[in-house]
Amino acid sequence: MKNEYTVEQLLERVNTVKIAEGNERVRALSQRIVSDLFKTIDEFKVTPDEFWAAIEWLNALGRTGQTGLITAGLGFDRLLDILADEADDAAGIAAGTPRAIEGPLYVPGAPNSAYEARLDDGTMPGQVYVMEGVVRDINGNPLAHASLDAWHANEHGRYSHFDPEQKEYNLRRNITCDAQGRYRFRSVIPPGYAIPPTGPVAELFQALGRHGNRPAHIHFLVSAPGVRTLTTQVNIPGDTYIDDDFAFATRDGLVVTIENVDSPAGYESLGIEGPFARIRFDFVLQPAASEEESKHLSRVERVTA
Numbered sequence: 001m002k003n004e005y006t007v008e009q010l011l012e013r014v015n016t017v018k019i020a021e022g023n024e025r026v027r028a029l030s031q032r033i034v035s036d037l038f039k040t041i042d043e044f045k046v047t048p049d050e051f052w053a054a055i056e057w058l059n060a061l062g063r064t065g066q067t068g069l070i071t072a073g074l075g076f077d078r079l080l081d082i083l084a085d086e087a088d089d090a091a092g093i094a095a096g097t098p099r100a101i102e103g104p105l106y107v108p109g110a111p112n113s114a115y116e117a118r119l120d121d122g123t124m125p126g127q128v129y130v131m132e133g134v135v136r137d138i139n140g141n142p143l144a145h146a147s148l149d150a151w152h153a154n155e156h157g158r159y160s161h162f163d164p165e166q167k168e169y170n171l172r173r174n175i176t177c178d179a180q181g182r183y184r185f186r187s188v189i190p191p192g193y194a195i196p197p198t199g200p201v202a203e204l205f206q207a208l209g210r211h212g213n214r215p216a217h218i219h220f221l222v223s224a225p226g227v228r229t230l231t232t233q234v235n236i237p238g239d240t241y242i243d244d245d246f247a248f249a250t251r252d253g254l255v256v257t258i259e260n261v262d263s264p265a266g267y268e269s270l271g272i273e274g275p276f277a278r279i280r281f282d283f284v285l286q287p288a289a290s291e292e293e294s295k296h297l298s299r300v301e302r303v304t305a
């Protein structure tokens with residue numbers, strides 16, 4: 001009866017069979033996940049039709065490149081932030097600007113400029129804004145020449161690179177702060193985001209009875225030597241979904257204030273010619289415990305979303 005198994009025996013066999021050591025961490029994670037899924041299938045009496053429907057759904061998820069949307073919507077990205085916050089609290093090093101999820105729509109390699117930038121290409125309708133501030137360490141010292149990536153959605157809530165309608169790197173820039181750690185950029189206030197109306201993510205959210213909306217937000221990746229790289233977002237106040245983000249990413253302290261500025265004086269170099277909205281925001285970064293912690297993220301090119 002060597003090849004006849006109970007559920008437990010099969011699981012034991014799946015989790016232990018090997019012809020080489022493999023990767024210990026991958027083995028441990030795989031064992032736990034497979035065990036949990038065996039349990040789920042058994043407990044819920046998942047039928048073969050349901051099982052194969054799930055496989056088809058996973059294949060569609062991979063084909064459309066929407067896996068990062070699912071993880072955000074199911075809370076995994078916020079989970080990573082909560083765990084990192086808990087680790088900081090336990091180590092007594094919690095400080096600075098709160099982290100907020102990276103999300104699946106970051107693209108490395110955005111055009112760089114010194115001190116200031118314009119993110120939009122002039123075709124996006126809406127309220128012109130300037131966001132400006134200083135990148136500092138937790139003692140308030142400016143971080144000279146800090147690197148700041150900013151990215152956000154267009155008027156349809158879509159992101160360049162993933163949206164074939166937009167020019168390369170539209171609404172994405174990298175700024176090298178000046179010697180006083182200052183940055184500023186001009187763009188157009190983005191609306192919220194909604195998951196694509198069809199496809200595997202929409203199907204799951206429909207089945208879960210959930211919406212797939214995010215409140216209006218702007219993403220940031222900020223780094224400098226000697227401090228911990230910060231991935232965060234700010235929210236535009238007044239959005240319907242501000243406390244009901246499908247990705248659970250809104251945080252206290254990251255909802256900005258918008259000032260209405262009448263005169264473009266001092267903002268001419270950004271091409272501002274009339275009244276505009278201003279957001280002032282300083283980024284405060286924790287000290288880095290290692291060089292690794294102050295690396296600007298490296299991410300492989302992402303396919304779609």
Ligand code: MBD
Pocket residue numbers: 068069072101102103104105193214247
């Ligand atoms: C977004 O714009 C986003 O920031 C996240 C986390 C998920 C989906 C769309």
Ligand code: FE
Pocket residue numbers: 103105193217219
């Ligand atoms: Fe986003």
